[in-house]
Amino acid sequence: MATAASSVEVRQWMADFVAETLRGNTLEQLVARLDAQVVDRVPELVDQDLRRDLEASTRAHALAVLGGLTQDTLDYAVPQQAHAFARTLAQRGYDLRVLLRVYHVGQEAALDYMTDVIEERRLPDRFERVALLRMFERSTRWVNTSVEVLTDTYTRERERGLRAALNQRTEIVRALLSGEDPDPDHASARLGFRLAQRQVAAVLWTDAEAPGRAAPPVPGDIDGEYAAAHPIGGPDSDGGNDELGLLERTAVRMAHALGGGGILTVPAGSSALWAWLPVDSDSVAVPTKTVVAAPVRIALGVPGVGTAGFRQSHREAIAARQVAERAVIDMGRVVSYAQVEPAYLAGADAPAMRALIRRELGPLAGPGANSARLRETLLAYLRSHRSPEGAAAQLGVHKNTVRYRIQRIEELLARRIDECGLRLELALECAAIYGV
Secondary structure: OOOOOOHHHHHHHHHHHHHHHHOOOHHHHHHHHHHHHHHHHOOOOOOHHHHHHHHHHHHHHHHHHHHHHOOOOOOOOOOHHHHHHHHHHHHOOOOHHHHHHHHHHHHHHHHHHHHHHHHHOOOOHHHHHHHHHHHHHHHHHHHHHHHHHHHHHHHHHHHHHHHHHHHHHHHHHHHHHOOOOOOHHHHHHHHOOOOOOEEEEEEEEEOOOOOOOOOOOOOOOOOHHHHHHOOOOOOOOOOOOHHHHHHHHHHHHHHHHOOOOOOEEEEEEOOEEEEEEEOOOOOOOOOHHHHOOOOEEEEEOOOEEHHHHHHHHHHHHHHHHHHHHHOOOOOOOEEEHHHHHHHHHHHOOHHHHHHHHHHHHHHHHOOOHHHHHHHHHHHHHHHOOOOHHHHHHHHOOOHHHHHHHHHHHHHHHOOOHHHOOHHHHHHHHHHHHHOO
8 A cells, every 4th residue: 555755755856856957958948838838828928028028037936936846835035037027018008917817827837847747757646646736835825926916016017107108198288288389290199199180178077066076276267377276197196086087988988979089188186187089070069968977077178270279279178167167057067168158258357247247237137037037038039139039949938928028128228129239148148157
C-alpha cells in the first residue's frame, strides 16, 4: 500500500523542479509558453510593446512563484514589472476586464504546464496529488493577490490619465472662452471635437432641490468674470458623482437626438455640465420627452461656426440659463436663448427693467389674475402681428374675447395699441418671465 508523501519529500522535489526550471533556457521556454496562451485568448494584446511588457511581467511573476513553491508562506510581493504592465493597459485605455482575463488565463496556463511536467516525469501517485494541490494553492493565492493589488494600480493610473485628459480639455476650453484663438486644427485634435463645424453650446444643470447642486450664476456675468467665478474641471468635477453622470448621459442622448455626432463636455461643477454638439442648421429642436427628465435642465445657445461660434453660443447658453433660473414661471426643461433673448437683454439691468415694466404697462402691471390675463392676451396679440384670430388661436379663446380684452387694455393704458412701439412688447416679455 502506497504511503503518503512527506512534506520534506515534496519540498525537496519542488526544490529540484525549481532549480531545473531556472537552469538554461527552461525559464524562457516557460515564459514563452505562458505568454503564447495568454495572447491567444486575449486578442487585445496585439502589438509588440504590449507583448514586451507582458513578457517582462510574466518572467517576474514566474520567478516569484517558483521561489515560493519551496516556502511554507503563501504571501507574494507583486513585482514592479507587473505594476508596469497594469499601468500600460490603463494608459492604452483598455478595460479592467482585459487585465483580469490576463491573470485568469495565466493561472490556467501555469496549471497546464505543471500538470504536463508531472505527467512527463511519471511521479508516483503519492507525489502527484500533493504536488498538484500545492501548485493549485500557490497559483490561486498568486492570482488573487496580483488581481487585488494590480486592480488598484490600474485604477489609479486610469484616473490619473482621465484627469490629465480632462485637464487638457479644460485648459483648451478655458482659453477659447477667454478670447484666445489657438490653431483650430490643433485645438480640435486635442479636444476630439471639430471646431470648424456648425455647433450649439448647451449648459446642463439640476434643479435647486437636487442634492449637491451648484450655485446659480451671477446675473449678467457671462464673459471672463463668469469663467473665473465658476472654474471648470475642479476637484469635484471628475465625473464620478451621480449628478454629473446623469448630466453626461442626458448630453449624449441630446447629441443622438440632434444627429448623433461627436460631443464635447466639460464639468462646470458638481452638478453642472458645459457641452458643445454638432448640428446641421440654425434651428435646434430638442425632443424634450425622450431626452431630458427631472431634475435635469438644459439651456441652449444659438448655433455658430468656428471658435467665434464656440464662444458666442456658450455665452448665449449661459444667458438662457440665467433667465430660466430667475423666471417666476415654468419655462420647461429646455430653454433656448432665441426664445428668451429680449428678456435677457432687458433683464440684465434689473432696476431698469422694473422701471420699463411700470412705465409701459401702468395699470396692467397689477398683481391680480385679471391683470395677468390682460397681459397674456396683449402679448399674444402683439406676437400674432396684432391679429385677433392669431391671438385667439394661441390662447384657446374666441376672437371676440380677444377684441374685447384689447379694447379694455386700451382704456386702461389711455392709448391705442397701434400707437405703442417695441418697448411695450419688451415690457410684456419681461413681465411674463420675471413677474411684475
